[in-house]
Amino acid sequence: MAVTAADVKKLREETGAGMMDCKKALDEAAGDYQKALKLVEQRGLAKAAKKADRETGQGYVASYTYNNGKLASLVELLCETDFVARNEEFQQLAREIAMQVCAYAPENAAELLASEMIKNADQTVENSIALLSGKVGEKIALGRFERLAIGT
Numbered sequence: 582m583a584v585t586a587a588d589v590k591k592l593r594e595e596t597g598a599g600m601m602d603c604k605k606a607l608d609e610a611a612g613d614y615q616k617a618l619k620l621v622e623q624r625g626l627a628k629a630a631k632k633a634d635r636e637t638g639q640g641y642v643a644s645y646t647y648n649n650g651k652l653a654s655l656v657e658l659l660c661e662t663d664f665v666a667r668n669e670e671f672q673q674l675a676r677e678i679a680m681q682v683c684a685y686a687p688e689n690a691a692e693l694l695a696s697e698m699i700k701n702a703d704q705t706v707e708n709s710i711a712l713l714s715g716k717v718g719e720k721i722a723l724g725r726f727e728r729l730a731i732g733t
Contacts, residue, residue, distance in 0.1 A: 591614070602621060639665070640666055645680045671713065681696055
């Protein structure tokens with residue numbers, strides 16, 4: 582199947598990967614969009630693994646308050662530069678992780694990282710962090726988190 586510019590554009594918009602990376606993935610997948618999507622995600626994870634030893638001196642603290650006002654959480658998501666810390670996608674991921682903390686009440690970071698994302702059950706928190714890390718080209722790490730509940 583021939584790869585069209587529309588296919589490349591769609592894959593790029595969905596993953597944030599470079600245009601040539603998207604075209605290469607679609608070529609390797611013989612035009613199969615779902616296969617190409619998996620290839621791009623795997624390559625993003627590989628890029629994230631290469632950044633594991635870098636320092637994370639910047640970040641963003643996100644909060645989430647459940648609608649009854651009796652349950653809240655704070656999450657510190659770390660990155661290498663202020664540029665990424667100010668990125669809307671980075672901040673949105675931090676907010677989603679804060680929602681995870683409220684919903685699942687994890688005992689520790691390992692439990693939180695292994696939990697399925699509320700908005701995308703196909704991914705864990707750890708996988709979501711790694712995908713964004715590959716996309717932005719920086720190490721991203723979960724810092725501290727806290728869950729507060731009235732009456733506990």
